[in-house]
Amino acid sequence: MxxxxxxxxxxxxxxxxxxxxxxxxxxxxYCVGEIDPTTIPKKTKYTPPKQPxxxxxxxxxxxxxxxxxxxxxxxxxxxxGIRIYTKSA
Numbered sequence: 001m002x003x004x005x006x007x008x009x010x011x012x013x014x015x016x017x018x019x020x021x022x023x024x025x026x027x028x029x030y031c032v033g034e035i036d037p038t039t040i041p042k043k044t045k046y047t048p049p050k051q052p053x054x055x056x057x058x059x060x061x062x063x064x065x066x067x068x069x070x071x072x073x074x075x076x077x078x079x080x081g082i083r084i085y086t087k088s089a
Contacts, residue, residue, distance in 0.1 A: 019027075
């Protein structure tokens with residue numbers, strides 16, 4: 001009896017493990033059938049997904065990120081400055 005494992009013959013692997021007689025008897029009990037090799041799908045070549053073009057000039061994106069950080073910080077600083085100025089007067 002040959003043992004199939006997806007797309008390859010697993011007989012040698014089964015024999016190399018050294019299964020006991022009770023394991024072989026259980027195999028006979030739980031075997032559901034043979035695999036017809038013509039029904040196994042052919043391997044397909046992996047095609048990576050298409051990715052957008054890499055933008056090497058990231059200067060504008062960097063400036064926007066800096067402004068997104070600095071503008072709220074400046075507004076907070078201005079609010080604290082006004083608060084301190086109005087409290088002391």
